[in-house]
Amino acid sequence: MNFYNEQLPADANLQFKALKxxxxxxxxxxxxxxxxxxxxxxxxxxxxxxxxxxxxxxxxxxxxxxxxxxxxxxxxxxxxxxxxxxxxxxxxxxxxxxxxxxxxxxxxxxxxxxxxxxxxxxxxxxxxxxxxxxxxxxxxxxxxxxxxxxxxxxxxxxxxxxxxxxxxxxxxxxxxxxxxxxxxxxxxxxxxxxxxxxxxxxxxxxxxxxxxxxxxxxxxxxxxxxxxxxxxxxxxxxxxFVNCHKIHQGALQTPASENNEASDIIMPVLTGFGTGFLLTVILLLIVPAIRDKNKTD
The missing domain is CATH 3.80.10.10 (Ribonuclease Inhibitor)
Structure with missing residues (x-):
């Protein structure tokens, strides 16, 4: 707490070899x-x-x-x-x-x-x-x-x-x-x-x-x-850290969200497939029966 605003001497010849x-x-x-x-x-x-x-x-x-x-x-x-x-x-x-x-x-x-x-x-x-x-x-x-x-x-x-x-x-x-x-x-x-x-x-x-x-x-x-x-x-x-829980939740939610997105696509496809399959079964069972009835008449 002395020498305020002074500059350390720059003389390269200064020697204090015993200083600890x-x-x-x-x-x-x-x-x-x-x-x-x-x-x-x-x-x-x-x-x-x-x-x-x-x-x-x-x-x-x-x-x-x-x-x-x-x-x-x-x-x-x-x-x-x-x-x-x-x-x-x-x-x-x-x-x-x-x-x-x-x-x-x-x-x-x-x-x-x-x-x-x-x-x-x-x-x-x-x-x-x-x-x-x-x-x-x-x-x-x-x-x-x-x-x-x-x-x-x-x-x-x-x-x-x-x-x-x-x-x-x-x-x-x-x-x-x-x-x-x-x-x-x-x-x-x-x-x-x-x-x-x-x-x-x-x-x-x-x-x-x-x-x-x-x-x-x-x-x-x-x-x-x-x-x-x-x-x-x-x-x-x-x-x-709260964000630690967010990180883990994010890791768990990502696959789930992807699954949800996939299910949004798959469900209409499955629904459409199921409806088509049911109509096919009905036609295969009912149409032949109608034909047989007409032949009998």
């Missing part, structure tokens, strides 16, 4: 993410949220061996999500050591949708922050990379309020530790993969306001999610 945490949030910073951040090879936590940053997300973020907390939310970043972000080692392997002694001063982080919304959280160690990736409320486009499923240690993935398209990869079930997954307010299509039911720690999930279709998976943590997790998708069918 950089938090410049809620400052209305302008411009793009500067290339000198590439030199922060020891960085574990980066928070540039609630600014006015533009341009794309640098692919070099994925090369940071120790980065496990990245918050770029509430900016105007555009383009596709770099695939390199799915290669963050500290979100893939538990072998990356982040142990360190407590600092002499606390870190403060305002609560978000993950938990303690609106409250200020205090941490004495960087490593106490949850493994976290928040790219929400930007202008990002393109698909969600299936390689996100590689991030086995990630607890929070927030991609809401963007312009992401394509389908939800079933491989996201590989994020075994995920507790919050928010894909709402995008342009996603297709079904909700049934494989996501296997995410045993998922406590918050939302795909609201996309263009999804099909039946909502059941079982696992999905039994705990409310209507708000799925609303705004007219093609979804599930326990919470």
């Amino acid at each position: 945490a950089l938090v410049i949030a809620n400052c209305r910073l302008t411009g793009s993410i500067p290339p000198w951040l590439n030199g922060l090879t020891r960085l574990q936590l980066l928070d540039l949220s609630l600014n006015h940053l533009r341009g794309s997300i640098p692919a070099f973020f994925g090369d940071f061996k120790f980065l496990f907390y990245l918050d770029l939310s509430n900016n105007s970043l555009s383009g596709e999500i770099p695939k390199n972000l799915t290669r963050l080692e500290s979100l893939i392997s538990r072998d990356i050591s982040l142990e360190e002694p407590p600092t002499d001063f606390p870190f403060f982080k305002r609560g978000n949708m993950y938990k303690n919304r609106g409250m200020t959280l205090q941490y004495k160690q960087i490593m106490r922050f949850p493994p976290f990736l928040d790219l929400s409320s930007n202008l990002l486009t393109g698909p969600i990379s299936p390689e996100f499923g590689n991030l086995k240690r990630l607890l929070v993935l927030d991609l809401k309020h963007n312009n992401l398209s394509g389908s939800i990869p079933g491989s996201l079930s590989g994020m075994r530790s995920i507790e919050m997954l928010d894909l709402s307010f995008n342009r996603l299509t297709g079904i909700i993969p049934a494989s996501l039911v296997s995410l045993n720690f998922l406590s918050k999930f939302s795909v609201a306001y996309n263009n999804l279709t099909g039946i909502i998976p059941s079982g696992g943590q999905f039994s705990t999610f409310t209507n708000s997790s799925f609303e705004g998708n007219s093609g979804l069918c599930g326990e919470f």
Whole structure:
């Protein structure tokens, strides 16, 4: 909450090789993410949220061996999500050591949708922050990379309020530790993969306001999610939706209506056939009898 409307310095020669945490949030910073951040090879936590940053997300973020907390939310970043972000080692392997002694001063982080919304959280160690990736409320486009499923240690993935398209990869079930997954307010299509039911720690999930279709998976943590997790998708069918019953009724009514139409055609034909058959029988029985009677007379 300083440096209002200033621009991050663009000098490529800036070097902060020992820096582990950089938090410049809620400052209305302008411009793009500067290339000198590439030199922060020891960085574990980066928070540039609630600014006015533009341009794309640098692919070099994925090369940071120790980065496990990245918050770029509430900016105007555009383009596709770099695939390199799915290669963050500290979100893939538990072998990356982040142990360190407590600092002499606390870190403060305002609560978000993950938990303690609106409250200020205090941490004495960087490593106490949850493994976290928040790219929400930007202008990002393109698909969600299936390689996100590689991030086995990630607890929070927030991609809401963007312009992401394509389908939800079933491989996201590989994020075994995920507790919050928010894909709402995008342009996603297709079904909700049934494989996501296997995410045993998922406590918050939302795909609201996309263009999804099909039946909502059941079982696992999905039994705990409310209507708000799925609303705004007219093609979804599930326990919470009236249109689900309409879909099933439509499926049942279609053959019936076709049968009714067929019966409307067949009945007159059968009626006509029956009438003709009856007249033929009458003629065959009565006419010979009349002839015999005339001969006798």
